[in-house]
Amino acid sequence: MTEPVEQDNMCIDWDVGIAMDDGVVVRADVFRPLTPGKYPVLLTYGPYAKGLAFQKGYPSAWQNMIAGHPDVAFGSTNKYQNWEVVDPEKWVPHGYVCVRVDSRGTGRSPGYVDHFSPRETRDFYQCIEWAGVQPWSNGNVGLNGVSYYGINQWHVASLQPPHLKAMCIWEGAADWYRDMTHHGGIVSTFWANWYDMQVKTVQYGLGERGPRSPVTGALVCGDETFSDEELARNRSSFGDEILAHPLDDDYHRARSADWSKVTVPFLSAANWGGQGLHPRGNFEGFVRAASKQKWLECHGLEHWTHFYTDYGRELQRRFFDFFLKGEANGWGDQPRVQLQVRHVGKFVERHETDWPLPSTRWTKFYLEPRHQTLSLEPPSEEADISFAADGDGLTFLSPPLSEATEITGPLAANLRISSSTEDADIFAVFRFFTADLREITFLGAIDPHTPVAQGWLRASHRKLDEKLSKPYRPYHSHDEVQPLVPGKPVDLAIELWPTSIVVPKGFRIALSVRGKDYQWQATTGAKLSNFKNELLGCGPFLHDDPRDRPRKIFTGTTTLHIDRSGTCNILLPVMPPR
Known part of the structure; x- marks a missing residue:
């Protein structure tokens, strides 16, 4: 020294x-x-x-x-x-x-x-x-x-x-x-x-x-x-x-x-x-x-x-x-909680007393199969919809919202799925679109085109810790593998990480259900000196190791099973109008 x-x-x-x-x-x-x-x-x-x-x-x-x-x-x-x-x-x-x-x-x-x-x-x-x-x-x-x-x-x-x-x-x-x-x-x-x-x-x-x-x-x-x-x-x-x-x-x-x-x-x-x-x-x-x-x-x-x-x-x-x-x-x-609430193009500071926010109105949007929409009412018909696990999956889009809506807090997607193989990875992406269907992304912690919220779940890891799970934040034990029986449906509760967005009147929200990482577009040219990959929407937080995701298992066909009881839905933390 x-x-x-x-x-x-x-x-x-x-x-x-x-x-x-x-x-x-x-x-x-x-x-x-x-x-x-x-x-x-x-x-x-x-x-x-x-x-x-x-x-x-x-x-x-x-x-x-x-x-x-x-x-x-x-x-x-x-x-x-x-x-x-x-x-x-x-x-x-x-x-x-x-x-x-x-x-x-x-x-x-x-x-x-x-x-x-x-x-x-x-x-x-x-x-x-x-x-x-x-x-x-x-x-x-x-x-x-x-x-x-x-x-x-x-x-x-x-x-x-x-x-x-x-x-x-x-x-x-x-x-x-x-x-x-x-x-x-x-x-x-x-x-x-x-x-x-x-x-x-x-x-x-x-x-x-x-x-x-x-x-x-x-x-x-x-x-x-x-x-x-x-x-x-x-x-x-x-x-x-x-x-x-x-x-x-x-x-x-x-x-x-x-x-x-x-x-x-x-x-x-x-x-x-x-x-x-x-x-x-x-x-x-x-x-x-x-x-x-x-x-x-x-x-x-x-x-x-x-x-x-x-x-x-x-x-x-x-x-x-x-x-x-x-x-x-x-x-x-x-105040115990200080939030920079996210709007399109700005943040607005607000103080709260606890988390999740005490005024939250937990609201389910149901997956409606006929037109692949999100609805406040359970679907009127049942359907099985399949997608290639290595493709772009399915996107369920709401009608234009009738009023500005703030969504701030943890989210959870509840899905019933089956696979043509003994497992399936589900990537649940909560998204945000203009009335004319242009996606709005945000400057993220790493990636300049980050979606509103994301969640992930390997179907064989669907077991929940009943003591720690909440309806708005499923908590998986990850202590055993429960393989799928090909073609047999199982229920998944998927944690999407907390988010905040004030959706303007007339804009739309959406849930995408995929078998691989979200991608904003095929190429962006966006890179940072300390990361290897081009930034396409998920930053460096990718899930593409073939040793963990062998193609034989994770490039099969995944089927979403939608019923009239509303089993398939996304639970959103909606704030009351202010």
């Missing part, structure tokens, strides 16, 4: 060593106020390399963000910007110490890479406790960060570190199985691709083969340079490990939050457009965590943007000033 340096109105300790209980020393950068004293700490622990500049590692995301939101770059040299963590230049002057830790095996921290594992969570715990007793710390440690830096907050909070006093989970998933690796039992290929693009590229041991910090000139990925074989030995085979655990077993539970033990005050910030990774855990955490002091916020735009805008940063600061500094700033009277 070098001596502290004073620059840009901060005192900076580069590459501080923090010893873990097994002898591994992880490395942190510490940004402190110039005036000696004891300050609250904001800490992050994650794999994206503390020395890699946001602008260098994620250039397309950075340029898009500052072009649309100049307040992000204003008031900072931006030299210390890192992917998905706070800008210390905007926090240190307000009396905070910012600590960035490279997680084990990444950046400048040696060791074996094993994401979200119990070992990594113990490391995180020990970093919190280390920060809580440093001479510049007032003993109050807060956690703040986006995505990975939010996900692992839920995990470490389950261990209840004594110095952890508050956390802001900005778009952080929580359930390793349901939120992240297996949507409805279907493998998401996101994590294997993410590992290649965002972790292997900054693994400890790349040394001279990796980048250098633009601020210090130090090698971002450690001073040792390993061979490809040595690097491979020092990391888990992440995608293969996920594939090897198709049910919600001990592997997944060890990487998920224990809600009964999450008692620390928190602010959970979700993104309506984060279908495929980010919103579900934020809502589940708010509802299910044992914390008595908890708040929920939900916004739109790309999933990193509002973390850095004045809107997001000032909200975070009010929260942390209250819990880490004890400031009487009115946060104690902050």
Whole structure:
């Protein structure tokens, strides 16, 4: 470790060593106020390399963000910007110490890479406790960060570190199985691709083969340079490990939050457009965590943007000033739920008291077979409608709505299906059209053409956890496979992740039932530097691993069985007119 340096109105300790209980020393950068004293700490622990500049590692995301939101770059040299963590230049002057830790095996921290594992969570715990007793710390440690830096907050909070006093989970998933690796039992290929693009590229041991910090000139990925074989030995085979655990077993539970033990005050910030990774855990955490002091916020735009805008940063600061500094700033009277309700072309802020919203009018729209419409009345006739599982499926469209209608909350689709094979994957997509049938999509957390809401279910995973299921949020146990008998109908309750949209008068809503991922159009040209695939509507959150979806089983014929009792429907959270 070098001596502290004073620059840009901060005192900076580069590459501080923090010893873990097994002898591994992880490395942190510490940004402190110039005036000696004891300050609250904001800490992050994650794999994206503390020395890699946001602008260098994620250039397309950075340029898009500052072009649309100049307040992000204003008031900072931006030299210390890192992917998905706070800008210390905007926090240190307000009396905070910012600590960035490279997680084990990444950046400048040696060791074996094993994401979200119990070992990594113990490391995180020990970093919190280390920060809580440093001479510049007032003993109050807060956690703040986006995505990975939010996900692992839920995990470490389950261990209840004594110095952890508050956390802001900005778009952080929580359930390793349901939120992240297996949507409805279907493998998401996101994590294997993410590992290649965002972790292997900054693994400890790349040394001279990796980048250098633009601020210090130090090698971002450690001073040792390993061979490809040595690097491979020092990391888990992440995608293969996920594939090897198709049910919600001990592997997944060890990487998920224990809600009964999450008692620390928190602010959970979700993104309506984060279908495929980010919103579900934020809502589940708010509802299910044992914390008595908890708040929920939900916004739109790309999933990193509002973390850095004045809107997001000032909200975070009010929260942390209250819990880490004890400031009487009115946060104690902050309504428990703050929503940026989504309209066409804008968001409107509103406060609520709980989630799901207490004023919700749970409304069923029934699938009507003759004209493939959505109706408030059960169908007057029965029909079996088949579709090729590898095609575009079926879309049921409402008539133009007679009045503007707000839909905000969780959704559920109830379907009766059969398959020509022993299984079927169902992709349920809630969509939104103009009166003349032009689809309206939205700028999502990742993808610029995101539908209103999505849900997934593998038919053989249809078993429900009766204790945790709600009519509006089916909860599947994922603890056994129940194969289909070809041609024999079964009932499916499909969770669609929470959403918000105010549908203008005369517009239409729709439910698409498919056997593969939603696709807005065949090509868009939209790409981001940190993802492999073209963005066609689902971002990088795809379900196309042939090892998980062998063609023999998942390219058969699926049949939707519609009866007069209204078995096939979608339950929507409709708000009363305001």
